[in-house]
Amino acid sequence: MLWVGSVGKIAVFAAFLVGLGMGAEVDLIAYCMSRYFGLKSFGVAYGFGFSAFVLAGALGTLLMGAGFDATHSYTLPLGIFFFSMAAAAAMMMRLGPYRYAPPQTKQHRQLETVHAENPA
Numbered sequence: 001m002l003w004v005g006s007v008g009k010i011a012v013f014a015a016f017l018v019g020l021g022m023g024a025e026v027d028l029i030a031y032c033m034s035r036y037f038g039l040k041s042f043g044v045a046y047g048f049g050f051s052a053f054v055l056a057g058a059l060g061t062l063l064m065g066a067g068f069d070a071t072h073s074y075t076l077p078l079g080i081f082f083f084s085m086a087a088a089a090a091m092m093m094r095l096g097p098y099r100y101a102p103p104q105t106k107q108h109r110q111l112e113t114v115h116a117e118n119p120a
Contacts, residue, residue: 029053035098 029049037045060081067077 025053026050032095035100035102036095038100 030046033045033049034042064074064077064081067080068074071077
């Protein structure tokens with residue numbers, strides 16, 4: 001049997017988590033682009049952001065293979081990708097508040113009016 005032992009189960013779970021993270025990244029690109037660049041330039045901003053995401057995914061596969069060919073191990077390429085991801089997370093944390101607020105619905109404005117008239 002191919003997936004015998006705990007290592008196989010851990011590998012399948014790790015692959016599932018990677019896929020889950022990649023699915024969230026695509027949604028985050030659209031959300032962040034709309035909040036930082038506004039809806040007027042959303043198409044262009046999302047096009048550049050998603051293109052960079054797809055290009056980086058393709059380039060990452062190429063670099064991982066080249067790193068394995070050079071070192072006969074995945075340790076160094078994975079370490080480099082780990083620190084790259086940590087740097088990207090640090091940059092995301094420094095983005096600051098959104099420049100464009102989400103549009104408010106009619107119900108949200110009504111609730112604000114009710115709370116303003118009846119403070120607790």
